[in-house]
Amino acid sequence: MSTFENEDTLARVPLPALEDTCARFLEWSAPLLNQEELADAEAAVREFGRPDGPGPKLHADLVRYDADPATHSWLDAFWPARYLGRRDRIALNANFFFLFREAPLHGFAEPQVERAAGLIAAAVNYKAQLDDERIPPIATRGNPLSMAQHKFLFSTTRIPGPVQDTVRAPYSDEWQGPSTARHIVVFQRGNAYQMNVIGPDGRPYSLDDLAAGLREVRKAGAARAATDTAVGHLTTMARAEWAAARDRLAALDPGNAASLDTIETALFCVCLEDLTPADDLAAGDQLLHGDSGNRWFDKAVSLIVFADGTAGINVEHCELDGTTILSFVDALLGASPEEHAAQSGAAAQGVPAIEPVTFVLDDALRADVDAAARSFAQYGADTATVTLPFDEFGVDEVKRLRMSPDAFAQMAYQLAHKRAKGFTGATYESIATRQYRRGRTEAMRVVTPEVQRFVSTFDDPAASPEQRRAAFRAAADKHVERAKQCQAGAAPEQHLWQLQLIQKWRGDALGVPEAPRLYETPGWLTMRDDYLSTSSAPSANISYFGFGATSSRCIGIAYVLLPDRFNLFLSTPRPVADMMYTFADRLREALRELRDLLDEQ
Structure with a gap:
């Protein structure tokens, strides 16, 4: 087959229903919010999604755009706005590297x-x-x-x-x-x-x-x-x-x-x-x-x-x-x-x-x-970086233990972050969606109630190994389920982000002159304010993959999962570098402990 032969026959990126996106937004942001913040997010979603509210008007415009024969994907305008619209420097902030x-x-x-x-x-x-x-x-x-x-x-x-x-x-x-x-x-x-x-x-x-x-x-x-x-x-x-x-x-x-x-x-x-x-x-x-x-x-x-x-x-x-x-x-x-x-x-x-x-x-x-x-x-x-080569085991061992290697790594990040900083913070993972026409990536949010129970249970001295294992596997299973949601185009963030852009571009004409309150809530802001920004690159032809941190407190984690090892490149602003070094130490410990826990079965 020729290189581009499949392009016009690939399925289009699914456009989620507005009510589904609103429900997922609350579900995905809830673990990061206190009761007052969650109540505020719920109220803002109700305002946004009511029949005469801004959400249906903005979504209807997106539906029209998606139905246009000239449109490859409802994200056609999103990607230029996201990447080409950024006004800060792209060197270190956006460009990425592979070390061969x-x-x-x-x-x-x-x-x-x-x-x-x-x-x-x-x-x-x-x-x-x-x-x-x-x-x-x-x-x-x-x-x-x-x-x-x-x-x-x-x-x-x-x-x-x-x-x-x-x-x-x-x-x-x-x-x-x-x-x-x-x-x-x-x-x-x-x-x-x-x-x-x-x-x-x-x-x-x-x-x-x-x-x-x-x-x-x-x-x-x-x-x-x-x-x-x-x-x-x-x-x-x-x-x-x-x-x-x-x-x-x-x-x-x-x-x-x-x-x-x-x-x-x-x-x-x-x-x-x-x-x-x-x-x-x-x-x-x-x-x-x-x-x-x-x-x-x-x-x-x-x-x-x-x-x-x-x-x-x-x-x-x-x-x-x-x-x-x-x-x-x-x-x-x-x-x-x-x-x-x-x-x-x-x-x-x-x-x-x-x-x-x-x-x-x-x-x-x-x-x-x-x-x-x-x-x-x-x-x-002013950017601090560290390599974390972990050669005690790799993907083959994790598969032997009947777990998704990506879920294993992500749960290790969560446990290490909780031990290093004392709390669970917003975490981004890039999920590839190239099975769709002009597909790129979807934004996955890693923290779930299952993740919170896992990190809490794992370090609970009263918890038995069986309880720790059960919590670990439940969190990993939820991670795999959510990744599949993203791969199926059923994720809330980019949909809501595109509706926000439509309001900025055409809000007056659509009867939405003011920015919806949803985008000012802790739910929206906290879910997207990363403490960990993660992306993987599985290839034996590269030693390391790397990119810069995305905020003043974020740790960027670029990870290469190989059959016999994990190679990670971490980055963060230098004022918070000590926390990154502590995180790296806790991560080495977490990888060993999680492997040993599964191997005890």
């Missing part, structure tokens, strides 16, 4: 060049297969998944806007079909270079040619760019500020617009780093928020390669979710560079063309670049 598994580079005189050339060859091969729609559509348990996100892997760049960003990409009205670009942009010490990776006749360059081109880049970029000239720093700014700076940059000199075009149309970026990471944590930090002068955080895909050949990827999130990037990375690392080059028909063509990508800057723009660099360096320093 180690590659056998011993014996190579130039491990960085060899690894980078191999990754480029693999990515170009993947693009060739995608262009011809030869990437097999992915299926889970026999059910096909949407491949629409794959259209944003190459030559895709987020463009800052004063109110909402846009996306420049192929497969669009302006640029129909695959990207025709033949170049990538390589960053070296804050200098940027255009490098062709596909020859004039459409054949990819050979591995030796790519390596020669990278050597030329390293030679040309041997002198580190002055901080106030490395324009990549600007991509770390808050979006409206970056939009204004980009406009001034493009207007200052015709060459600047051409340089922006070169970067934005490039197939992807490759960032060569001088340093050799001391460990996985150092590598993760660099992948998440490394030298911003050596990045273009608006680029959909940036492959980052360190001096010793350690490598990973930084991803702009607006059109790409982790599951899509996982399948891309699995393909890149699933065969040798030589195999990828042979599959793509790569041929020796000489050293690829290398051109510097430069910008003319005035004093004001240089000051902006310098300020952005200093601000982001401080922002990165």
Whole structure:
């Protein structure tokens, strides 16, 4: 089957009934509220959902939108509002990374060049297969998944806007079909270079040619760019500020617009780093928020390669979710560079063309670049991170104990959080919904009454092992049930969030001029104010997955569940770092204790 053959036949994302969403909202938020707050939420829901209330009017408009033949999903407008509408910086706050598994580079005189050339060859091969729609559509348990996100892997760049960003990409009205670009942009010490990776006749360059081109880049970029000239720093700014700076940059000199075009149309970026990471944590930090002068955080895909050949990827999130990037990375690392080059028909063509990508800057723009660099360096320093490699057991052992590995991990997080902080806090988990047309993710809220009983029972000295086990399994079963609700499109948060957006966009015309009180209640605000923000990436081809925390008190948990181990990357603002370190210690204990409890049966 061709890559995109299933897209028009996939089921549409189900639009829940308003009364079902309201009931689930109360059910999902109730464990986090006291009696007074719950009563207030219940009253607000009654106001919202009454026949002449705002809810039915807003929902009716959404029903009309969903019924439009031009609409792929009732979430079509939601995703741009959520991702492209955010006005803070996306670097560290929204972009995510994967640290690739180690590659056998011993014996190579130039491990960085060899690894980078191999990754480029693999990515170009993947693009060739995608262009011809030869990437097999992915299926889970026999059910096909949407491949629409794959259209944003190459030559895709987020463009800052004063109110909402846009996306420049192929497969669009302006640029129909695959990207025709033949170049990538390589960053070296804050200098940027255009490098062709596909020859004039459409054949990819050979591995030796790519390596020669990278050597030329390293030679040309041997002198580190002055901080106030490395324009990549600007991509770390808050979006409206970056939009204004980009406009001034493009207007200052015709060459600047051409340089922006070169970067934005490039197939992807490759960032060569001088340093050799001391460990996985150092590598993760660099992948998440490394030298911003050596990045273009608006680029959909940036492959980052360190001096010793350690490598990973930084991803702009607006059109790409982790599951899509996982399948891309699995393909890149699933065969040798030589195999990828042979599959793509790569041929020796000489050293690829290398051109510097430069910008003319005035004093004001240089000051902006310098300020952005200093601000982001401080922002990165103010983010605390830790890796938690747990190699005592993994997915295989949890399955042997007859439990969902994800539920096991999530219950461990809840127990560790209760022990570290003394309470159960709002927890987000991303649930993939790509079985639907243009499906992306659903927001799952992990805390349930069963979770609360579990964490309370587990540390009750009067509770027997049987009681602890029963509470643990009940909470895990509820977790699996709720995850299935999300996968079935029966979750409340995004539905209510979209109705809130409709009120902002068209409330006056729909007879809902004021924001409904529901969105000001502790029920809505508390349910979405995360203490833990979690997402998983199951693949043996990555060592770690990571992202930044989502609030001033949140711990971000990116977890890789592998057959024999769990690898977690935690992040949080530095002022609350001690609590994250305590949480990590309690989590190690919780994983062991939960496994031992189940093994006693």
